[in-house]
Amino acid sequence: MTDTRNQVVVVTGASGGIGRAVARAFGARHARVALLARGEKGLKAAADDIRAAGGTALALPTDVADVEQVDAAADRVEEELGPIDVWVNVAFTSVFARFADIRPEEFRRVTEVSYLGYVYGTMAALDRMKPRDHGTVVQVGSALAYRGIPLQTAYCGAKHAVQGFHESLRCELLSERSKVRVTMVQMPAVNTPQFSWVLSRLPHHAQPVPPIYQPEVAARAVLYAADHPRRREYWVGGSTVGTLIANAVAPGVLDRYLADTGLRSQQTAHPKPADQPANLWHPADGPRGHDFGAHGEFDAKSSPRSLQLWASQHHGLLAAGGSALAATALALWRRTRS
Template identity: 75%
Template sequence: MSQVVVVTGASGGIGRASAVAFGARGARVALLARGEVGLRAAAKEVERAGGTALPIAVDTADHAAVEAAAARVESELGPIDVWVNVAFTSVFAPFTEIAPEEFRRVTEVSYLGYVHGTRAALDRMLPRDRGTIVQVGSALGFRGIPLQSAYCGAKHALRGVHESLLCELRHRGSKVAVTMVQMPAVNTPQFSWVLSRLPHHAQPVPPIYQPEVAAGAVVYAADHPRRREYWVGASTVGTIVANKIAPGLLDRYLGRTGYASQQTGQPRDPEQPANLWEPADGAAGRDFGAHGVFDERSIRRSPQVWASRHHGLLGAMGAAALTALVATQVRAR
């Protein structure tokens, strides 16, 4: 029997690329997201890739809705083998320009949405004593950067829950596995649809990777979930290492460069959609696809994915080299 996979945030970006990647393996894929236009288009891509698609419109901030979606998946597709949490939202703005209700909304989707998905999956996997949950994390869960305080806070919180859950599963001797994939900057549509108060169009901090690189790491993690986490991209490893060895220097470096590096030279379109409260690909919207607007600048391979899979001597040597490189770059600033 083919795997039954649930992917939240499946209408765009990493979630969409991951759903298609699972579909290419013949999986039965439940796609969860708010935007129905994007969901329908993503479902067609999954089916063209060779999978079976079940699109379900749901806001992951609503635990009851996530639970109902999980019940529908098992009723229509069968027992869930893999649950991938990807859905998120954010606000690009200085901390003092983010309203309390906006901060709460980001937290409800980007943190509690993962909690709700994980709980729905565990309620079904634990009695069967099998299944895998993949949390899509971020380098920003290790190191906060300016203009993304709400998102960084959610990713930091997710790491804490992940570590606690790992310990609890090991305590009970469960065969249910939980792993995280820590992502770098990825060329997703978020930079064209996240609520932004920046003067210029938002961009991921280079180097930028294509969503398919991230999706490949997600699929690999689902197949090999006994690793507690995987890393995608030199920037992710470098950020983590630099924050460990020189957090004060990194504070100053990001204070100087973090505003400009997250914006292009193009003014932000005042009519740009914002998906904080309503999906940008809702009934009146359009399908944004998996890719953002940075295709020409994006990387299609990641040696760090390979190194993360083979984390022996070569991985240690790579980490040491990255440590030296990042330390030199930070001090040079």
């Protein structure tokens, strides 16, 4: 097992949600964590979290859609913290609306942040990792990287793009016999602040599609993937597994099901707040905003654990156990027949 103390880790989107929980979890392992995001209030609070957990923090205000800013941030990390061991791409933005209600410049901005931000982050990481033949890039994905849903055309398009990019890059690194690893973690619905700050044109308050998991579940999955990056991807949550299997077996049926239920399941019964911020162009925790933290508004509906995540991480053990049970059952059956 690799010694994880004093690892140098970069987390994009570290000011809130999954990124915030991931950064805090690395801090608890005494890592040196660089935090990339736009909002300075969230970055400062995230840095305080890491230091309180026992780690070292470097907050770097960065728009991941700007390749020069990302590359400059990577230079700062290596100058102040040391060679980057792990780079975690989390940062994203989105628009909750029907496709017809999304403006071209909004769709472009979502793509630049939620897809190209991953590309630029990966470029910065590999430029520094490949000469050393060491390092890991973790792409935080979603079940929506495989299965599009209504009201999220921009986000689903970006996640599908990240999935294709990840697969192509992984093949290239394998062909080069590189020791640099890339892996992807496909997330379920997570209780993050995005539902309170994403640009929304829905009549009611946006919500994740149940079942909902806490950000710490996602963070544990990311840390495990960073420690075990040979797997091409990890699935988190039973809902992710069910969605991807259903989409592989009967995608047309799932299209119709989502057409009937997808709009309603992504909204609460409460009207959207008139003063809800939108972080598409400017951070929600800007001068007039506040630190949103890791959790959203759905703590009461969210699970702090995932049995499926444990199963995904221990599939070899489960397979061995299943084989042993099958062999025992066969022996008992033969004994009853003799």
